[in-house]
Amino acid sequence: MSLAQPEPVEVAAPIAFAVPFIDDTDVEAVGRVLRTGWLSTGSECEQLEQELAELVGAPHVVAVSSCTAALEIALDSLHLEPGSRVGVPTWTFAASASAVVHAGGTPVLLDVDPDTLNVAPSAVAAALDEGLDGLVVVHFAGTPVAREVFDLAEAAGVAVVEDAAHALGSEDDRGPISGRGTVGAAYSFYATKNLTSGEGGALATHDPEVAAFARTHRLHGMSKDAWRRYRVGADPTYDVTEPGLKANLPDVLAALARTQLAKFPAMQERRRQVVCRYHERLAAIDGVRLVPGTPDPRSADHLAVVVLPEGVDRQRVIEAFGAAQIGTSVHFRPLHRFTWFAANAPVGPAGTPVADALADRVISLPLHPALRDADVDRVVEVLAESLA
Ligand SMILES: Cc1ncc(COP(=O)(O)O)c(C=O)c1O
Structure with a gap:
């Protein structure tokens, strides 16, 4: 089956981080x-x-x-x-x-x-x-x-x-x-x-x-x-x-x-297209990579998480997306940085060097089946501008 096209909207209109595909x-x-x-x-x-x-x-x-x-x-x-x-x-x-x-x-x-x-x-x-x-x-x-x-x-x-x-x-x-x-x-x-x-x-x-x-x-x-x-x-x-x-x-x-569930295969197909487009478009921005770096064909493509270049002020990027009416999120703040877990959950013997190095560098971009190609391009454009 194929998904009905969502109502056309202006590219500059709000681009939600995630919206359910309800018909x-x-x-x-x-x-x-x-x-x-x-x-x-x-x-x-x-x-x-x-x-x-x-x-x-x-x-x-x-x-x-x-x-x-x-x-x-x-x-x-x-x-x-x-x-x-x-x-x-x-x-x-x-x-x-x-x-x-x-x-x-x-x-x-x-x-x-x-x-x-x-x-x-x-x-x-x-x-x-x-x-x-x-x-x-x-x-x-x-x-x-x-x-x-x-x-x-x-x-x-x-x-x-x-x-x-x-x-x-x-x-x-x-x-x-x-x-x-x-x-x-x-x-x-x-x-x-x-x-x-x-x-x-x-x-x-x-x-x-x-x-x-x-x-x-x-x-x-x-x-x-x-x-x-x-x-x-x-x-x-x-x-x-x-x-x-x-x-x-x-x-x-x-x-x-x-x-x-009846729409699940069609919704997943669209997610995959969106993720592939993110990969293509983001390749033009130096130092930015998606997680994982190459699309995994076995993934359910649940999130489009990007790692920002080292030293970038993530808050500034989040604010740029907000100003452009684009929803973003952060997945995740590592648990050992939350008050309760820091006090009650020990860290394993290997420590958390990778999580600590990346904790302040990730941002999740909009990803849902109603997202249009033009929306993806706009998201990437705003990201590039915020890093310029
Ligand atoms: C990795 C992970 N585990 C568990 C949950 C909890 O899911 P639920 O809200 O259905 O309890 C979430 C929700 O966002 C999640 O991202």
């Missing part, structure tokens, strides 16, 4: 669910789980309220001893590490590879030598984490949880990112993600025990969800087998995720 099919699907009288988790959610499972080739997908919840469920399934050391790349969103804390562990913050900003195999190896009880990896911006990282963890007998918030649609040599050989892969359907339901997420896993745990843990540890208790003629009794979370995905949001 009538999304609006109709949400309206249809609203009229059924069943708004919480039910048949829409079950169908979304099946469709996602088909997309990523996983035997089990459990829809939840956010990627954060999916990470917490995956980590809770490990039943970590209090204070267990879990490696987490320092270059990530707070949720990757706070989920470890909520599961009773201590995040050990690891340095990243300068090209991909994914966790560096050397930092993982050093931390494993010192002793880790688990590892969270992040497929940053959609670029798949290096195979070596999974091999190192496997050789050390350390369980891996995949933060795939940016990686729905990414692939590595195991196939689509879906928790193959790991505890599971946690996707995000947050408003700025490549598939959105406003808020939402899912855990994909190849482990039936993790899947069974996730199904009860997402809803208070109850043996039966509301969909199975409230249907006419259903047995309303249930047991509570463990103190779970409240992290189910309502059908209203699941319906939106489903219509987004």
Whole structure:
């Protein structure tokens, strides 16, 4: 299928950092669910789980309220001893590490590879030598984490949880990112993600025990969800087998995720075109590079992160984009630079030299399927002017 062209706008009009691609099919699907009288988790959610499972080739997908919840469920399934050391790349969103804390562990913050900003195999190896009880990896911006990282963890007998918030649609040599050989892969359907339901997420896993745990843990540890208790003629009794979370995905949001999923291949195709155009256009600006430096055909192209030349005042660049009505963001401020993590999460034995060298040099450019070629050119023009 092809995407309908967005309404034409003047190139000088605001260029958003990320906007969801919403059309009538999304609006109709949400309206249809609203009229059924069943708004919480039910048949829409079950169908979304099946469709996602088909997309990523996983035997089990459990829809939840956010990627954060999916990470917490995956980590809770490990039943970590209090204070267990879990490696987490320092270059990530707070949720990757706070989920470890909520599961009773201590995040050990690891340095990243300068090209991909994914966790560096050397930092993982050093931390494993010192002793880790688990590892969270992040497929940053959609670029798949290096195979070596999974091999190192496997050789050390350390369980891996995949933060795939940016990686729905990414692939590595195991196939689509879906928790193959790991505890599971946690996707995000947050408003700025490549598939959105406003808020939402899912855990994909190849482990039936993790899947069974996730199904009860997402809803208070109850043996039966509301969909199975409230249907006419259903047995309303249930047991509570463990103190779970409240992290189910309502059908209203699941319906939106489903219509987004129908457009997902077309939206991803447009993302790829935009990323390739950024690569072409940015090649003309000295000292600026995208992350990673060459487009990775296996990436879900979730973010267009550029590394600015050394010594450039990033704030000045951000302000130039603001003045040109262009939205930008920063992914990420390394976790070891935040107050709580600095005080409570040790840095791994390899330190964080790469993250420290790049922390003040990255900026994320607009990237979404409704972006036009002329918008990309305008973004690059403003970047070049701000650096001149
Ligand atoms: C790398 C990463 N992990 C986890 C999350 C959390 O996702 P959610 O908002 O769905 O909980 C995000 C959200 O931006 C993220 O970027």
